[in-house]
Amino acid sequence: MTGEFAAFVGLALVAVTGGVLMLNVTKVVHMVVSLIFTFVSIAGLYVLLSAEFIAAVQVLIYSGAVTIIMLFGIMLTKHQDEEEKPVGRWRKVLTGGSIAVFAFLVYKGIYQLDLGQTAQAPLHVKNTEQIGMALFTKHLIPFELTSVLLLAALIGAIVLAKKEEEDN
Template identity: 85%
Template sequence: MTGEFAAFIGLALVAVTGGILMLNVTKVVHMVVSLIFTFVSIAGLYVLLSAEFVAAVQILIYSGAVTIIMLFGIMLTNHQDENEKSPGRLKKLLVFLGIIAFAFVVYKGIYQLDFGQKTPAALHEKNTEQIGIALFTKHVIPFELTSVLLLVALVGAIVLAKKEEEDEA
């Protein structure tokens, strides 16, 4: 067993455990913490795949920004955890069986996958440069449309916030 395989197994177990915990814990803050574990371990898997830029983006965007936004949303809303019921044994058993079935299907799909004989690509060399070139040449229109969409969402949020302030006054 190589060190890379051991790291993959460890990171995969942390990712899957974080996902399962996120679905099974009852407190919302604990769900966010387990989601952070999942995001960080997925970033580690990207590092194993020689995609350091994608791993850094995973850490910055998902583990940082999205998690902070979720925590702010949780703190700014009122949650009554007393009324929540814990899932029954039958539901837990069905979820476990569903996870096992999904893992089996993914396992069979991966080992029956055939890419054919292609020449190996040098994906690990200058991958950030390759992403930049692809983003600003082949995919420049979707990139610009995404930035316009984010700008429209920001302006819309400001307009809605101003309208609520005016209604209260």
């Protein structure tokens, strides 16, 4: 067993465990912490794939910004204090069985995958430059449309926040 394989298995277990915990814990802050574990371990998997730029973006955007925005959104909204029913035994068994079936199907799918490549593509060669070239040549229009959509969402959030202030 190589060190790379051991790191992959460890990071994959942390990612899956974080996802399962996020679905099964009841407190919102615990859900966010398990989500952060999942995001950071996925960033570690990107590092193993020699995609350091994507790993850095994963940590900065998802582990940082998105998680904080989700936490603020949950904390600032009004909640009704309702008693939650305890999770039943059958739900836990069904969840575990579903995870096992999904893992088996992914395992079978990966080992039966035929990519049809005869020559290996060069890895570890200017990954960030290749992403930038693809983003600003082939995918320029979707990139710009995404930035306009995000700007419209930001303006909409400001307008909604101002209306709530005026109503009070």
